[in-house]
Amino acid sequence: MGLSRRSFLTTPAALTATALLPTGLLSALAAETPAPPDLSDWDKVRAQFVLDPAYLHFASFFIASHPAPVREAIEGYRRAIDANPFLVVERGLFEEDEHNVPLQVQTEIAAYLGGRAEDVCLTPNTTTGLALVYHGLPLKPGEEVLCTTHDHYSHHESIRLATERAGASMRMIPLFAEAASASTDSLIATLLAGIGPKTRVVGLTWVHSASGIRLPIREISAALRARSGAPVLLVVDGVHGLGCTDETVATMGADYFCAGTHKWMFAPRGTGLVWASADNWARLRPLVPSFSDLDQYTAWEQRSPLTSPNNANRMSPGGFVAYDHQWATAAAFRMHQQMGKERVAARIRSLNDQCKAGLAENKRVKIHTPKSGDLSAGLVCFEVDGFKPADVVKQLLARNIIASTSPYAITYARLAPSLMNTPEQVEQAVRAVREVSG
Ligand SMILES: Cc1ncc(COP(=O)(O)O)c(C=O)c1O
Numbered sequence: 001m002g003l004s005r006r007s008f009l010t011t012p013a014a015l016t017a018t019a020l021l022p023t024g025l026l027s028a029l030a031a032e033t034p035a036p037p038d039l040s041d042w043d044k045v046r047a048q049f050v051l052d053p054a055y056l057h058f059a060s061f062f063i064a065s066h067p068a069p070v071r072e073a074i075e076g077y078r079r080a081i082d083a084n085p086f087l088v089v090e091r092g093l094f095e096e097d098e099h100n101v102p103l104q105v106q107t108e109i110a111a112y113l114g115g116r117a118e119d120v121c122l123t124p125n126t127t128t129g130l131a132l133v134y135h136g137l138p139l140k141p142g143e144e145v146l147c148t149t150h151d152h153y154s155h156h157e158s159i160r161l162a163t164e165r166a167g168a169s170m171r172m173i174p175l176f177a178e179a180a181s182a183s184t185d186s187l188i189a190t191l192l193a194g195i196g197p198k199t200r201v202v203g204l205t206w207v208h209s210a211s212g213i214r215l216p217i218r219e220i221s222a223a224l225r226a227r228s229g230a231p232v233l234l235v236v237d238g239v240h241g242l243g244c245t246d247e248t249v250a251t252m253g254a255d256y257f258c259a260g261t262h263k264w265m266f267a268p269r270g271t272g273l274v275w276a277s278a279d280n281w282a283r284l285r286p287l288v289p290s291f292s293d294l295d296q297y298t299a300w301e302q303r304s305p306l307t308s309p310n311n312a313n314r315m316s317p318g319g320f321v322a323y324d325h326q327w328a329t330a331a332a333f334r335m336h337q338q339m340g341k342e343r344v345a346a347r348i349r350s351l352n353d354q355c356k357a358g359l360a361e362n363k364r365v366k367i368h369t370p371k372s373g374d375l376s377a378g379l380v381c382f383e384v385d386g387f388k389p390a391d392v393v394k395q396l397l398a399r400n401i402i403a404s405t406s407p408y409a410i411t412y413a414r415l416a417p418s419l420m421n422t423p424e425q426v427e428q429a430v431r432a433v434r435e436v437s438g
Pocket of ligand 1: 239261
C-alpha cells in the first residue's frame with residue numbers, strides 16, 4: 001500500500017490546489033509517452049541506447065546508460081515537475097493507490113521479483129540498502145555477522161559500521177581459494193563450516209564483482225535452513241545478478257535482497273531496492289524517517305506510539321529525492337519484462353561463454369571466473385601474464401574497448417559482455433586482449 005491519504009505532509013490549501021489538476025498524473029504521462037519500442041531482436045534493443053559508437057562498451061554494468069523508454073519516462077516526469085513542482089510531486093506521492101506513483105513503481109518491481117509491491121523498499125542504490133538492513137537488524141553484543149572476504153567495500157563497511165554500533169562483531173571467511181575452481185558443494189560446505197555459535201546473520205554477494213563468480217543462493221539458502229543450530233538470516237548483495245540472470249528473487253531464499261537498479265536493470269542512475277518478506281521487514285528498525293509510511297507520520301503527528309509492524313515503506317529513506325529518476329524506474333522494469341528474463345539471461349550467458357572460450361585459447365591469460373554459466377553471470381575477470389590489470393585496461397582503451405578493473409585489494413581486468421554488445425564485438429575484444437598479451 002502506498003501512502004494514500006493526503007494528510008501526510010500537506011495542507012488544506014494544497015488539497016484545493018491539487019484538486020485542480022485534471023486526471024491522474026500517471027494516465028496524463030502515459031498519454032504523452034511513446035508506445036513501447038520493438039525489442040524483438042538484439043539490434044533493436046541496442047538501438048535504445050545512445051552509447052558513444054566510437055567505443056565498444058564492456059563496462060556498462062558499472063552504471064547504466066539510460067535506454068530510450070527510461071529517458072522518455074524521466075523526461076516526462078521532469079517536464080511535469082518543472083512545470084508544476086508542488087502539484088506534481090505532492091500528487092504523485094500522496095495520491096490514492098491508483099494514481100500513487102511510488103506504488104506503481106513498487107508494483108512493476110514486484111512483478112519482476114515475483115513478490116508483493118508492499119515488500120519492495122525503494123532506495124537510491126545498493127550501498128544504502130545494505131546499510132539500512134544491517135543497521136536495522138536487532139543485533140546484540142556477543143552476536144556476530146559472518147560475511148566473506150570477497151564482498152564489496154559497501155557490504156563490508158555496512159556490516160562494520162552496524163556491528164560496531166550494536167556492540168556485535170563481524171567476521172569474514174574466504175569461500176574459495178580460486179573462484180574458477182569452486183563448486184556448489186564446496187561453497188556450501190565452506191560456508192556451513194564457517195558459521196560459529198555467535199553467528200546470527202550471514203552476508204553474501206550473489207555475483208561477485210571481484211571474480212565474476214555467481215553464488216548458488218538458492219542452494220546455499222536451503223542448506224542454511226536445513227542445518228541445526230541457531231537460525232541465521234541471509235542478507236544478499238544482489239546488484240550484479242539482477243537484470244542479467246533468470247531468477248525469481250522473491251523465492252530465491254534471501255531474507256534481505258539489496259540491489260541497485262542502475263546497473264544491469266538500466267533503471268535511472270540513483271535508484272535501487274531492498275526486498276524482504278513482511279516478517280523480515282518486521283524484524284528491522286528503521287534508520288531514516290520515511291516519507292512513505294502513513295502510520296509513522298500519524299504517530300508523529302498525534303504524538304502517539306508507533307505500534308504497527310515495521311514494513312518496506314517505513315525503511316525507505318525519506319526526504320525528497322530525484323522523483324523524475326525514481327519514478328522512471330518502472331519503465332526499466334517494464335522494458336526487462338518485455339525483453340523477457342529468460343531471453344536476456346540466455347543472451348548474456350552466450351556472450352560471456354564466447355568471451356571465456358576466446359580468452360581461454362590465449363595461453364597468457366588466466367581466467368578467474370568459473371567457466372560454467374551456472375556459477376557465473378555477466379562478468380569475465382582475468383589476468384594477462386606480465387601485465388598489471390590496470391595496464392591491460394589502459395591498452396584496451398587505446399584500442400577503443402572499454403573494460404574495467406575490479407576495485408578490490410586483489411584486482412583483475414574485467415570484460416562484461418552485456419546487451420550492449422554483439423558476438424562480433426566480443427570477438428574484437430578477445431582479439432584485442434591477444435594483441436595486448438603479445
Ligand atoms: C558487488 C557490489 N556491491 C555493491 C556495489 C555498490 O553499488 P551501488 O553503487 O548501487 O551502491 C557495487 C558497485 O559496483 C558492487 O560491485
